[in-house]
Amino acid sequence: MFDNITEADLEAGRNALGGGGVGNRIPLVVDHGEGAILYDRSGKSYVDCTAQAWCLNIGYSHPKMVAAVTDFIKNYTHIRTSFETLPKLLLSKKIVELAPGNLDQVTYALTGSDANEGAIKLAMRERPGDTFVSLFDGYHGRTLATLNLSWPHPNNRFMSWSAHVVRVPQAYCYRCPLGLKHPECKLACVDLTKQIIQRGASEPPTAMIMEPMQGNGGMVEFPPDYLPAIRKMCDELGILLIFDEIQTGFGRMGTWFASELYNTVPDILVMGKALGGGFPLFGNVYNHNMKGFSPGDHSFTFAHFPVAMVAALANLQIMEEENLLERARIMGKFFTDRLKELQQKYEMIGDIRGPGLMIGVELVKDRKTKEPAPEAATQFVHEGLKRGVIFGESKYLGLGNIVKIKPPLVITENQGEKVMEVFEEILQLLS
């Protein structure tokens, strides 16, 4: 299909392509990938520290995944959601085995945004009202219902259509909104959150939605007692707790789910991204004592796409066989140890957050004033590309000064060395 392609064909395609991407176009035409490496059409290789929006935890085109999918599609590709398929039944069984606590019911969606809308609907079936609590810089998607649950989008044309939301400050300890220090603060932010919910909302909210570690909104790692305190607060207020584990799930932080890491089970867990190993598959997990969906509440033509489910089954099997949770912990420590060494030498590294391969490096112009250095984060992306490393960057939200190192969990030590070499080269260049 791709033989005899000319530059003119590609340019015509570029001109025809409307908006809708995540941000600035990255000048790289992808050819193929292998493990943690992506190759462009010129044959240049890049260590990919984005795992393509943190989806490819098992790396690019794992041979076992490719074999499972290509073998399967000889049987069928698409089947309507009303039918049972082997992939759907086996995957549901597997997810319930891996899910934290008493979460034992699975439903599926095709994007993170519609999975979060599923969580909203599950909560609304369970409790009265339609007001939700979310964190200042949480990110839950770009559909009309999820936009407003995410960080404020001033003057955004679509906000008026969105869900009713009460936003509360998050435990962003590096820049504590209350100017306090953890643990002496005794989580004053949770007390404030409780008061805002009790006194600042025009009706008792239905649920609180949050990421257990905030990804797009600044890679904010919360202190270990924050999630249990939020759980307790929700129970006291009688509101449900939704964890959006779309980024944190399936090994990124060295455990199947961050809920496990922080010993806190939500009422509804939202999952996706790395579940399908590169195929679109998202969903919700909750307990059977909840009312759940009525027929037609949350149904999409391709939501039970069998091919993605086969991919997910192969993906989870590979993660177990290759011990990738442990690998995330080992390589996470490798990167954070090295970053801490660099922090001694370079003023620009303000804060290093993790754990596992969910790493965010907050760049500052001055370590004392903590003045953000967003231009430096952008430079990391540009200079990294030149040197064969793809870094992630937080461009949209407020500060925009975070470099992300979130590669496939299969990244090797040698590849890690290369990433850190390039990281230091860029620090030197910018210092």
Ligand SMILES: Cc1ncc(COP(=O)(O)O)c(C=O)c1O
């Ligand atoms: C935590 C989180 N929730 C929701 C979403 C939205 O997912 P999607 O882009 O598939 O709608 C994302 C995507 O980056 C995410 O990181």
